[in-house]
Amino acid sequence: MNALDWIVLLGTMLGIAAYGTWRTRHTDHLDTYLKGNRNTSWITIGISVAATQASAITFLSIPGQGFESGIGFVQNYFGLPLALIIVCAVFLPIYRRLGVYTAYEYLGNRFDQKTRLLGAIFFLLQRGVQSGITIYAPAIILSTVMDWPVKVTIILIGVVVVIYTVTGGSAAVNLTQKWQMGVIFGGMVTAFIVLVTKLPADSLHIAGALGKLEAVDFSFDPDKRYTFWTGLFGGLFLSLSYFGTDQSQVQRYIGGAALREGRLGLMFNALLKIPMQLFILLLGALVFVFYQFQPDTPVFFNRVEWQRYVDGPDGAKFRALEDKHAALHRDRQEKLRAWTAVRTGENAAAETAARTALLGAQKAVDDVRREAKAALTAANPRVNVKDSDYVFIGFIMTQLPHGIIGLLIAVMFAAALGSKAGELNALGTTTTIDLWRHFRPLAEHDEARNIRNAKGWTAFWGAFAILFAVFVSFEENLIEATNIIASLFYGVVLGIFLVAFFLKHVRGTAVFWSALGAEGLIIALFFLRNAFPALKFSYLWYNLIGCAACVVFSLLLQAVLGDRSRRTAATDA
Amino acid sequence: DEAPRVPGFRTWRSVYIFVFGAFLLLVVALALFSRVFA
Structure with a gap:
């Protein structure tokens, strides 16, 4: 990194944050703070949905995935278009018509307060645990490559995002995400163009011959990690949970000038997401081809880590x-x-x-x-041997010209800030609307007090994420464990919402206890994995099992409770 | 069913069919792409 790179990096990163803070510094309506401006258009909503989903890890890990195992990973996203169509047709109109701030508010409307609290607490648990990881994971990679202290990177990302998210709420998140996506798009296209100019004409044939372009696998082999069918069905439930019931996404599209804007924003993502992921994976596959023609390529792409062992006592080996x-x-x-x-x-x-x-x-x-x-x-034994995360960032630092290096590092920071802002905004909103208001019902109509609390809770979650990332000593398996914890909750939450939308006769008590039972089943399946090898299936299927269990338990329990209440009524008569 | 107000689409159902059709077309294109370069 030279002076030009630093100017590009700090100019884009701090410039966008400062602009967002300044433009939204007078946000004093709760509606604007929690849902964004009332005139938000579909393109802003569409970009905001994409920016919240695309974290820094997307741009660090996915090219590495393309490098390592080719573009077949794109099948993971095959359930997304259908999921977004279902969200547009079923979820969004109900959220809009009820005028809710959070998805869990709808559960209170449809069922009862205990089910609403359960949905909100599941969300806060999974997102709260993950909030430290979403700062730590990109920070450790960027710090290793750029030789910065990791704590400096964590605090830099955390403090910048907290300042503008607390100041302007959803309005600031929407505004900054638009510019951040501009930086991301510009940077990735620039990297792609520079890479293509360094490649021979038959690069795609070389990538294909070496097995990097097998995009679609229609086989039913359960041992294969990515197939059309696991992507379509497993991905459908994961995407439906994420876009339909996760407040960090729901908050992006329930605002807007009209129902139409939210729907078009989501359809924009249904069309854009798979080509975007394919582009990033193809970039990784072409980096693989690029290294075929280099005189020397690293045996291990986390060069800093590798050098430590080369210089160590076993260096000869x-x-x-x-x-x-x-x-x-x-x-x-x-x-x-x-x-x-x-x-x-x-x-x-x-x-x-x-x-x-x-x-x-x-x-x-x-x-x-x-x-x-x-x-x-x-x-x-504790070393992280997954070096594919370092492939693309290593290519950037060693093969791209100065100025473009700064732009690509800015891409990583823009993605980290954009996804983190959406997450903090949702954590602050859910805590305020579903928890704080629940225990302070008289404060509901005091707008200034609500905004003060929303700002306070957003700052709390920002500080929690920063401190969690700085003080918890993460290991690779801990990062994976927190991601698994998140997937343990997703399916059951989706089950609650599907019961709410489609099973009109099921009431709050039945769905509440069924959700707890289904969650118990999922946690039991998770802990029995090691004892029973048959239970070692992909985490994608936990979403489907949790969802199905919640729906089936609700139907059975409602049948029992319904009979009991009818008998009680008959006895009373 | 606010109408989509997108040229060529009178109902939301037609938008959804178009989006899902585009996805299926993309899958076919990807399968062909893999065969050409494999």
Whole structure:
């Protein structure tokens, strides 16, 4: 990073935050603070929904996913368009018509206060636990690469986002997300153009030959991680939970000038999201091709971590692995040149033989990378060997010109700020509307007091996230554990909402106890995973099981309670 | 069903059908893309 990079980074990051703070500093209507301006258009809503979903990890990890295993990961998003159509047709009109601030307020309207509190507490638990991670995860990667203290990065992201989110609420979040998405789009397109200029003409054929372009897999093999079917059905339930019942998304689209604006904003995302993720994955697959032609590529992409072991007491072992990788990389380059020479020729047998040799060379490189990770784990069992998160940021820092480096680092910070702002805004709103107001019912009509409290709770959650990220010593498995905790709640919350929308005869008491029972079942399944290998299925399916259990339990319990209340009524008569 | 007020779409149902159709078309295009470059 040189002076130009710093000017670009700080200019975009602080400039957008300062502009958002200044423009929304006089937000004194609760409606504007919690839902954004009344004249918000569909494009602002659409961008805000996309910016809340796209965190810094999206732009750090997903290119690494494309590099490592190709573009097949895009199938994870196949349930999203259908989920957004259902949210537009069913969820959004009811939220709008009731004029609610939070999704859980609707549960109070449809069922009772205890079910509303349960929905709100589930949301605060999962988002609260995750709030530290959403700052920590990108901060650790950016700090490692740029050689900053990680606490400085955490505090920088946290303080900036708290200032403008507390000042202007949803109005500030919507305004800043528009500019942040502009920076993200500009930066990613620039990186793509620079990358393409460094690649040979037949790059896509090379990526395809090395298995990086297998986008759709229609097989029913349960051992395969990403298939069309797991993406369509597992992804449908995950997206429906996220967009329909997670306040950080609901708050983005329930404002706006009219119902039409919210719907068009969501349809914009239904059309945009899969191509956007495909673009980011393809970028990663092309970075993979780029490294095929470099004289030397790292055996382990977290170079700072690797160097620590090369300089350590077992350095000879790690240097030997580097030499082995370099020799295999040169062999792969020769095989690649041989294959590209015969690829378009008439001799099909020669092409097949050359491709087989190339795939063999690729497998040898993959094996030595696995060997390097095993050596790291042997030296330190707590080391994080997932280096794919460092592929794209490493490419940025070593291969892009100055100025563009600053722009791409600004992309990461813009994504971190945009998604964090949406999250804090939702945590503050839910705490104010569903918890604080519940215990202070007389304060409901005191607008100034409500805004003061919403600001206070937003600041509280911001401080909680910063302190959690700074003081909790995260390990990779802890990051994964907090993400799993979030997925344990999602399905049951969706089940409550589906009962609310579609099973009109089910009442609050039945759904409340059914939700607790379904949550107990999901937690039991989670803890029994190690005892019963048959229960080791993908976390995506927890959403479906939790949702289905909540709906079925509600129907059964309502049948029992309904009979009992009818018998009681008959006895009383 | 506020009408969508998008040129070419009279009802929200037609918008939803268009969006889901675009998704299916994208899946077919991706499958073909993979076959061409595999």
